[in-house]
Amino acid sequence: MAPLKSLEKEYPLIDSNFLSFCASHAILSVEDFLLHDLDTLIAFADNHSTSHRLKQGIDQLLSIIDALNPPLLNGLQLLEDAQRNKHVVSTGCEGIDTLLGGGLREGQLTELVGPSSSGKTQACLLSASTVAKHKSSVMYLDTGNSFSPQRIACFVGQSSGHVFDNQADHMLKKVLDRIICYSVFDIYQMFDVLHQLKINLRSEIVRSNQHVRLLIVDSISSLITPILGGSGPQGHALMISAGFLLKKLAHEHNIAVMVTNHVVSGEDGISKPALGESWKSVPHVRLFLSRDCGTNVYNISILKHPSMVCHLITKLLHRASGRAASYSMYS
Template sequence: MAAAGGGREATTSGCGLKRRYAPHDQEEETMNQDQPSKEDRCGRIWSGIDLLKDVTENKHVLPTGLEGIDRLLGGGLRQGQLTEVTGPSSSGKTQVCLHSASHAPVKHTGVVMYLDTSNSFSPSRIATIIDGTNDLSDQKGFDLLSKERLKTVMQSIICESVFDIFGMFEVLHQLEVSLLNEKVIGDGRRICLLIIDSISSLLAPIIGGKYPQGRSMMISLAMILKKLAYEHNLAVLVTNHMVSAGNGAVKPALGESWKSVPHVRLMISREHSSNICTGTVLKHTLLASGRTAKFVLP
């Protein structure tokens, strides 16, 4: 990390966007003096009224910007929950992530943290989503309003490249520190959406037998993500690839241990040589499984 002014530290991601964190001593001071105790946050007994109020007032839905998916998921990605998008290669998983990252800052005036494990983040693709065209070479068509919206969106996306599980643990730890600090000082714009594209790229190598503790690390990562989602009111979106299930069928990767982790599981597929996709709900906390919808990836 490179030192920044005012005793804070900053890193610059591979996308040229800076992350800021509280210094260690400030973190300890705020946690000791201003943060609620662990019992207050985690040991509180919630009544039915409390839970209903939390769901209706705090757990908002962030639209992905893809009408078919938003309709299928009851509005989009729910805060406080982990949503998994799975599908074959080139089915559009990354496009769903980029659309979500493009719409959350505009609709929710929040910040998106995009953890990129396979160099899939594309600023130019974000620009085409916002502009609504497929060609950025014609700058005349990229009007002032689109440029201002693009600037707003790109300033609201924190992109970080993460290439192994240990790096992911470190980034998530520092994210939690940052969220705790922001809760105290309240700068007005907090992270509303955390995207990991793709989570299977990190987890598949460690659960194949090479790492004896691979599955334990996978479950630890799952617990951290769900804790961040619930305690900090984030919508968490991860992507997962498909593997063979035998007899020509396919299924989401990462096995039975991971299957129970996502609150919502959405499988997408794309018609051959087309931008028309089908989404299928494999799992949802509020809606029936098996529901399908068509949507178009522009």
């Protein structure tokens, strides 16, 4: 196995500080790292003054190992993995569920792309309330103060300003209790939350015997865009590490992951997903959302789906000719 120091020049997070930290725990090579207890190493990193960067280095090293040593699976094993406990999770929106063949798939990362007011946060809140109503937990990472308990209340059949019976009030409290919301304002905070979730899931620590079925990051682009400035490779490395960690959580623990991404102007003024070509390969599924001006009618098309190639082409052609799939979503 290669010595860790050989990775220093190519990977910015594997710097002298990270190497010194690893050396203090007798980790001098990739093999040493693989043999070391990861949870223990993360716990030591938490007590370090540069804990954020050390944990990012751990994530990057895991990503490097995963890329260099992909699992050897034949076609039958891949099919069995796709079918094993990979259920669909309803978003609560009939149009999206129909388009995706039932909803979000556990073990996959689904990205909602669209301009402001296109319904991305609305879809996140609706999905969270739907999953929570079915007695499962939701991890909701809110990056822009957009999480709204009032809108959750609307989705579970209530609205503000009215008197409710005890049963309806009890239901709302149960739903909100199952949605674990974190305010996350930079990518380092997100790594902290995801690391803790990973530790909890590995230790089978689950609140009130609830199974975490959905992880939402609204929005992932607002955390990543600030670190992509300039020409240095560090921002890109952090972006790839974030994507790797989200997909790893989804795959290993059968969690449906949903993230949102804004759009930027591309060639000829045509909107395209932000975060660039490198991020494009991260999500398993990409959906493009838009909203008809002055209405509550939303349009959605599939930009990417691993098992809907023909459907993808049809939807894109329909969208290009002004006949994108439409759905209405309570607003």
